[in-house]
Amino acid sequence: MTRPATISIERMDGAAAARAEDAFTLVYAEAFAEPPYDKTSDSVDANFRRFRSQVRKKTFSAALARTGDGEPVGIAYGYPLSPSTGWWDRLTTPVSDELRREDGRRTFGLMELAVRAPWRRLGVARRMHEAVLTDTTAERVLLNARPDVEAAQAAYRSWGYRKVGEAHPWDGAALHDVMVLELDVAGRSGR
Numbered sequence: 001m002t003r004p005a006t007i008s009i010e011r012m013d014g015a016a017a018a019r020a021e022d023a024f025t026l027v028y029a030e031a032f033a034e035p036p037y038d039k040t041s042d043s044v045d046a047n048f049r050r051f052r053s054q055v056r057k058k059t060f061s062a063a064l065a066r067t068g069d070g071e072p073v074g075i076a077y078g079y080p081l082s083p084s085t086g087w088w089d090r091l092t093t094p095v096s097d098e099l100r101r102e103d104g105r106r107t108f109g110l111m112e113l114a115v116r117a118p119w120r121r122l123g124v125a126r127r128m129h130e131a132v133l134t135d136t137t138a139e140r141v142l143l144n145a146r147p148d149v150e151a152a153q154a155a156y157r158s159w160g161y162r163k164v165g166e167a168h169p170w171d172g173a174a175l176h177d178v179m180v181l182e183l184d185v186a187g188r189s190g191r
Contacts, residue, residue: 006068007124009131014060021048023064023072031114036148036174047112054079054111061108063131065115065124074115076128080138081109087142090167091178099164099180108138108183125155133183140183144169144176153177 010016017024025048032039039047054060057079065074081087081102087109088100110132115124133141144167145152161179169176 007065007073007119007122007127008068009124009127010064010066011131011134012062012064014055014057014062017060017062017064017077018052018055020064020072021051023066024048024051024062024075024077027072027075027114027116028112030116034117036146051077061132061136063128065119065128072116073119074124074128076110076113076125076132078108078110078112078132078141080105080136081107081142085109087167087169087178090169091165092167092175093165095165105137106139108133108136108141110141110143113143120151126159129159136183138183141181143179145179146174147177148174156181 012020025044028047029039029041029044031037032044054077055062060077060079062075062077064072066072082104083102085102088095088102110129113125113129115128141161143156143161145156147153147166156179159181161181163177164180165178166175167178168174
């Protein structure tokens, strides 16, 4: 597998992402099969059962990176968190009511961001991150990241994310850092 010179990033709404589910699945399954994630086919299937529900949200936003010949190499997707989100309830130490306040528009939850190994360190993740947030009116972005994945941690910090806590995002999950990126009005990093 060689790295083509051109990687295109396609922004997608939920309907378009649903039509491209096979590409999203391929990237997710390959990227998260590696340690420390070690995702099995059962956990990939479970993720894409959630994906099929998530793409139905009218505020869903995604980005798919492909080579010039159409091979999928990266994915990013998420949506604004609802006022009833349970995301903040999973933290190991409670945070202030102001930090956890959600109104359905305040926080964009970045559910997944992944790049297949041969295309890492080429700026693909950053470009997808920017694309998925292009039209957001959210004040901030929230994500969970494994503390033992140094490359992802370094990228998120360089993009302006700060750790606000730790959580087990689902039952049986490893401890993740909960990270927030403040955005300016145009949806770009506030740094």
